[in-house]
Amino acid sequence: MARFMFVTDLDNTLVGDDNALAELNDRLQRHRQEHGTKIVYATGRSPVLYRELQQEKNLMEPDALVLAVGTEIYLDGSDSPDSNWSETLSQGWDRNLVLSKTADFSELIPQPDSEQRPFKVSFFLKQEASVTVLPKLESELLQSNLNIKLIYSSGIDLDIVPRRSDKGQAVQFLRQKWKFVAEQTVVCGDSGNDIALFAVGNERGIIVGNARPELLQWHNENPANHRYLAQNACAGGIIEGLRHFGLIE
Structure with missing residues (x-):
């Protein structure tokens, strides 16, 4: 059993089945102690909402946190975002200009x-x-020479972020930092903002059994042997996928 880099979304992916989560936590904790596996949570949640969920579900401490849809990376329990990642994202980003442009759209509720x-x-x-x-x-944002992209997920959440920022790019940053090859990396998700995790390279992918339509549609349009569609939901689907790839017994 070799070490690997485990990356997972939280809501409705890692979290959602408490019994399966307890089993998965136990397996990952042992694997980290015995083999040096790295655990990464990649979520759309802000630091505030992440801490709420961590306490509610007793999530184990990860080696890195990718928060706010990939725009912030926190390493080894630090309270400060990684400065190298922040510098990468700052090029061509103008938050105030984004705010002034979005103010023209009454349909957008902050x-x-x-x-x-x-x-x-x-x-x-x-x-x-x-x-x-x-x-x-x-169209309006790009005409203003803003280096941005839109991430729309779960039929309600719209995030406007720097073009270089998403969960997938953040994972590449960590992969290179920790020197994991794609075959030693597994990413798990359930919704539209997780597509970036699966689309970026040849990392092993686990789509949980309760995945949302937008992710399933993308998966069907972009089939790949290194991606696994689980039968079970949430953490149960992750365990199923890790077994499929031979990463756990």
Whole structure:
């Protein structure tokens, strides 16, 4: 059993089945102690909302946290975002200009202050409105020479972030830092903002059995042998996938 880099989304991926989560935690903790496996949580949550979930579900401490849809990386329990990653994202990013452009769209409802981050502007946007709003908004932002991209997921959450930022790019940053090859890396997710985890390279991918339609559609349109669609939901699906790839017994 070789060491590997384990990366997972939290809501409805790692979290959602408490019994399976307890089993997975036990296996990962042992694997980390015996083989040096690295554990990474990659979530859309801000630091505030992450801590709430960690305490509620007794999540074990990861080796790195990728928060706010990949815009912040925290290493080894630090309270400060990694400065090298922040510097990478700052090129071509102008938060105030993003705010002034989005103010013209009445359909965009700002998310709580805790979810507004230095490299992330977040809104609620209803699915029926998204069809017309997203193309128009993206066009206006790009015309302003803003180096951004839009991430829309779960039929409600819209995040505007630097173009270089997403969960997938953050994982590449960590992979290179810790010197893991793609075959030693496994990523797990359930929704649209996890597509970046699966799309970036040849990392082993586990899509949990309760995945949302937008991720399943992408998976069907982009089939790959290094990606596994689990039958079981949440942590149970992750255990199933780790067995499939021979990463645990």
